[in-house]
Amino acid sequence: MASLNSIHHLKAFLGRLLGQRDLNTSTLVIPAGTCGRASGADLLIETARQEILDRGLSEKVLVRTTGCHGFCEMEPSVLVEPDRTFYPKADADSMVRIVDAVARGDVLEDLLFKSPETAQPIRSADDVPFFKGQNRTILSHNERVDPTSVETYIENGGYSAMVSVLEQGDPRWVVEEVKRSGLRGRGGAGFPTGLKWELLAKQPNGNGKFLVCNADEGDPGAYMDRSVLEGNPHSIIEGMLIGAFATGATEGIVYVRTEYPLAILNLKMALRQAYELGLLGDNILRTGLSFGISLVKGAGAFVCGEETAMIRSIEGKMGEPRQRPPFPVKRGIEGKPTLINNVETWANIPIIFRMGSEEYAKTGTNGNSGTKIFSLVGKVKNTGLVEVPMGITIKEIVYDIGGGPVGKVRIKAIQTGGPSGGCIPAERFDLPIDYDSLTQAGSMMGSGGMIVMDENTCMVDVARYFMNFLKDESCGKCFTCRKGTQRMFELLDDFSKGKGTLAQLDLLEELAQVVKDTTMCGLGQTAPNPVLSTLRYFRNEYLEHIEKARCPAGVCKELITYSINDKCVGCQACLKACAAGAITGEKKRQHVINPELCIKCGVCKSVCKVEAIDVA
């Protein structure tokens, strides 16, 4: 690849690639992000390539491997372009058939996605309920772009936003556009991005300024940022380049956790391509803009997602937050002005400049514009990444897109905002999803984790689980955060064992308030949220644990016993599955569980087909 040395050159290059774009040849698009690969996408790719080669179809059928498309529940899947036929849960055998069908221009009805209501096959991905309710401004690029090829990014309009910004030539206009778009930080706090940029632009430019992309994504169960980095790394680079132009920043850093090897690989490749093309480096396109991006790998400490801890970590010190002010925009890495934005925030930047700030601001609600990606997991039918306009209700996400509960068990709450978010009860599912409503409801947006919980989820156990995470992940500097999370865990642990008292419940509440009040960084200030929100909406469950030593959801091991009722047909399925050897019984006779041996793992309940296992 020859280095480009003027805006004109770049435009010509973009134009040429756009002209070459072939939209008509059938293409098998196979999502192979970390999730796709884990469920067997590699085998699909190999099979498809081999089959195409063997049958001499390389002119007729193309293969494109991309990042995650979002419907992780149905992976490994295949999307056939241009007609967007969607084949979920494919395997090597069905892949062979799909290649054959595509070559003939045919569709395999039996392999299509079946509507959960009517059981009718749905052909196009766009008609699948999971995709239909979404507004996939960012994630749709994951379908079109091969993350290892800068050409596919450009073919889909990539780097055109940067061209328009450079041609416009006025950094202040760029900042104003971002302000007008109404974009707010997607990393959790929802700080207006344009305002942040303006603050950095105002800083004196003597010793250089830093732009950082926060790809530390430490929330358990959340992987929005990973998917964007894996699937579309150039969009981050383009976003940061626009940011550099607007703010006068000279150095860029992507701080990504080591646990994301594929994201790191794809990003490294993208960075190399950008340097080779002359889109990064000194005097980019001879416009006088100089900007480089390097990669820093984090060692997987949750707290390093916090800005000031991240700065220290980048400097090679222990990842501990420090007092703000001074804010990073004034004193950041090596004392230089530093701006930190989340992966998704950066990914929104090229989109704003492609569609224009006014158009962008039309999506979402007033004060919460644009789309947001959530990772929808837990007790819903369709788990995966969903991208929706801000301001839609929780109900729409859980029921329309997520498909509602898995079995017959009623959904009772949703946990948003990562480990230090809160639980929102089903009665309040009309709540619009935006920064302010979620905070008012006692939870938060966080970076976009959503865990759906049903009647089989114990809220005391949920609070205990998150507190366990937080007590390990607190940096440990603030005494009230370190000891407070430990003590909250201790109390919750007591409750889950039926050993708590009402006085301890008051103590827990009192402590939670003080931890919220007295800690320095966001981790400690939000750490009591799991306790406070479950107490606010599910106090009854706490009382059941304390007063009656009973766990209504049948989760807390110390408070439940497993037994077999007379629905038992004596099939011996549970007996064989029980690892503790606690179940005895003859064939076709009702079995019994020995409570002394039972370790309450629940395997018997999950294998029983006749609902003969009682938990009380």
Add this chain to the structure above:
Amino acid sequence: MINLFINGLPVSVEEGSTLLEAARFLGFPIPTLCHKDGLSPYGACRLCVVEIGEEPKAKLVSSCTYPAEEGLKVRTASSRVVRARRMVLELLLASCPQSKIIQDLASAHGIRQQRFKQEHEDCILCGLCVRMCQEQMMAKAIGFRSRGEKRSIGTPFDIKSEECRLCGGCMYVCPACQLRCTYTEPERPICGGCANLTPPCLEKRQFDDMMCFMDPCVACEIQKEG
């Protein structure tokens, strides 16, 4: 100069001063534990919290690290501050009951109970020793390791550090490691005897072997005379 208000009183301090310095300049008492003149501010114990700003945006910050800002309104003893401070002390007592400094602080703040499971951890990770070693003794022999529950202070790999000159500076500043008042029952270490003019333990006959900073405390002396 920066002008701000502390408990309603205007005060001017040099730029770069902390709220703690400003409050002490006016004579408002703020308890501290991890702060020591001559060592850099650290902000770990959270005992020195004060309330800044106005409702609904009012918040607590550690006065030893928070810089004085123009026009800031600071309250050093609002009910929110006092409630927080008392909880901090209760947590400290629960983890490190034998520290005389913590006992005195708890006593002075009227804490007579401790509702958590009693621990005897000693180190509260206030970091005074680490800063003493690094900033005054220029040794950097000890430092923090790990995070969360596992955080601790020590030399690298727990072997004797070549940097250590056995100066004892770390022990000198430590608020927790001296053996101090243990009362007679470690579970209920705080009687407030040494801080009260009328010690609560006078009527009881169980303080013979109490060992406190005053060695023995007034309560025990009086009892012995009787």
